[in-house]
Amino acid sequence: MNIARLNSDPEIFYSLQGEGARTGSPAVFLRLAGxxxxxxxxxxxxxWLPGCSLPVEEVARRLLAYDCPALVITGGEPLLQAAELEELLALLPRHFYIEVETNGTIAPTPALVQRVNQWNVSPKLAHAGNAPEASLRPDVLAAFVCSGRAWFKFVVRGEEDWPAIRALGLPRPCIILMPCASTRDELTAARPAVAEMCLRHRVRLGDRLHLVLWDNKKGV
Ligand code: SF4
Structure with a gap:
């Protein structure tokens, strides 16, 4: 399993979920590379860089050592390693609450749909700068809707982003809008306009708790 490398160590850490429907919940974080x-x-x-390669048994051992029954798998794009994820999740107790952060371009495998408790799907809009056909995949998003366990979390810059979100036809109660910010100050400045958008379109506002608490520090 290829794990992102932060300060030369595989990025596995204990923190509070900073985004999405379980914001504030304690969890172990595993960041996959690629x-x-x-x-x-x-x-x-x-x-994006080559990470550290660790056997899934060793990854499971390190996760279990935190004695915390909630795991957030993030990246990168974790579903690039779907086969390894299946192996890893099979080694964890059934009561573990598993969240996966994904960009919504790769459909989950049936085994992962069975095991993952919550998909935090974050489709990328035009301002992210990717080719639209690569970053917005309605067929894949439909597969996440079918799982019945997906939230759709959009990083937004302003009202101009709403038509592209609406066009995807996702269930409105599962949509979260999150300000585009990478520091606490940027978040503070961007939040009011996104709150207004959420009121206007009847969707949820997503904050970024890790920026509020720790600004742009990594590995927390
Ligand atoms: S923000 Fe974009 S490039 Fe960065 S990990 Fe997520 S999907 Fe990949």
């Missing part, structure tokens, strides 16, 4: 997109505002570009 991404099939290259968003211009990506705040984890180091995850």
């Amino acid at each position: 991404c099939n997109l290259h968003c211009c505002w990506c705040d984890t570009r180091y995850s």
Whole structure:
């Protein structure tokens, strides 16, 4: 399993979920290496680089050592390693609550749909700078809707982003809008306009708790 490398160590750490429907929940984080997109505002570009290769048994051992029954698998794009993820999740107790952060371009395998408790799907809009056919895959998003366990979390810059979100036809109660920000100050400045968007379109506002608490520090 290829894990992102932060300060030369595999990026596995204990923290609070900073985004999405379980914001504030304690969890162990596992960041996998490699991404099939290259968003211009990506705040984890180091995850694009070759990571550390660890056997899934060793990854499971390190995760279990935290004695925390919640795991957030992030990246990069974790579904690039779907086969390894299946193996890893089979080694974890059934009561573990598993969240996967994904960019929504790769459909989950049936085994992962069975096991993952929550998909945090973050489709990338035009301002991320990827080719639209690569970053917005309605067929893949439909597969996540069918799982019944997906939230759709959009990084937005302003009202101009709403038509592209609406055009995807996703269930409105599962949509979260999140300000485009990579520092606490940027978040503070961007939040009010996104809150207004959420009120206007009847969708949920997503904050970025890790920026509020720790600004742009990595590995927390
Ligand atoms: S999908 Fe996520 S990890 Fe990949 S480039 Fe975009 S922001 Fe970065």
